[in-house]
Amino acid sequence: QKEVEQNSGPLSVPEGAIASLNCTYSDRGSQSFFWYRQYSGKSPELIMFIYSNGDKEDGRFTAQLNKASQYVSLLIRDSQPSDSATYLCAVNPLAGTALIFGKGTTLSVSS
Amino acid sequence: DTAVSQTPKYLVTQMGNDKSIKCEQNLGHDTMYWYKQDSKKFLKIMFSYNNKELIINETVPNRFSPKSPDKAHLNLHINSLELGDSAVYFCASSQGGQVFGKLFFGSGTQLSVL
Numbered sequence: 001q002k003e004v005e006q007n008s009g010p011l012s013v014p015e016g017a018i019a020s021l022n023c024t025y026s027d028r029g030s031q032s033f034f035w036y037r038q039y040s041g042k043s044p045e046l047i048m049f050i051y052s053n054g055d056k057e058d059g060r061f062t063a064q065l066n067k068a069s070q071y072v073s074l075l076i077r078d079s080q081p082s083d084s085a086t087y088l089c090a091v092n093p094l095a096g097t098a099l100i101f102g103k104g105t106t107l108s109v110s111s
Numbered sequence: 112d113t114a115v116s117q118t119p120k121y122l123v124t125q126m127g128n129d130k131s132i133k134c135e136q137n138l139g140h141d142t143m144y145w146y147k148q149d150s151k152k153f154l155k156i157m158f159s160y161n162n163k164e165l166i167i168n169e170t171v172p173n174r175f176s177p178k179s180p181d182k183a184h185l186n187l188h189i190n191s192l193e194l195g196d197s198a199v200y201f202c203a204s205s206q207g208g209q210v211f212g213k214l215f216f217g218s219g220t221q222l223s224v225l
Binding site for chain 2: 032034036038042043044045046049086088090092097098099100101103104
């Protein structure tokens, strides 16, 4: 059973701080990794993806991948109240198969 | 112009009824999906179609039957609805190749079985 694990939270950070969201996955052969953001009552939207070990930055977001440790993380710098949402980690275990989602981490950014 | 649209947004029905959810995408994507999100927000794949061909069929009761008349449409029919079917059902689409996994979701259908 391929699994993706996330701490459900809630993770609470003050405005302007760095929020760190973590995810581990069980299938060592997994090839690509995604972070989706879901606001309450809305559909998930893709915010970051990463395929190779290391860091990938996009604005205030940085995705980090360590395949040896089977670990993916998302850092949000200068957190804003508008970042308050549930963040879903998703893993593609093999090309052509469907994404496996974690249960999400709820982030709350207080002003 | 909505990229992935699904209807209806809300569906309230009695146990034992049959209902359908429709989904259409105008992104030109090859692959479409149905995901189920339960009350704990866990998003789980149900079905996937690539160019009208079923490629993923997870452990889902036979009461659920997807149909893809063309690659832009994927519908979900549910027979004999049960209380446990209450959830949000999301349609999604993606292109193949290296961008596989970049899903575009519809707005969801909140199904409540009474």
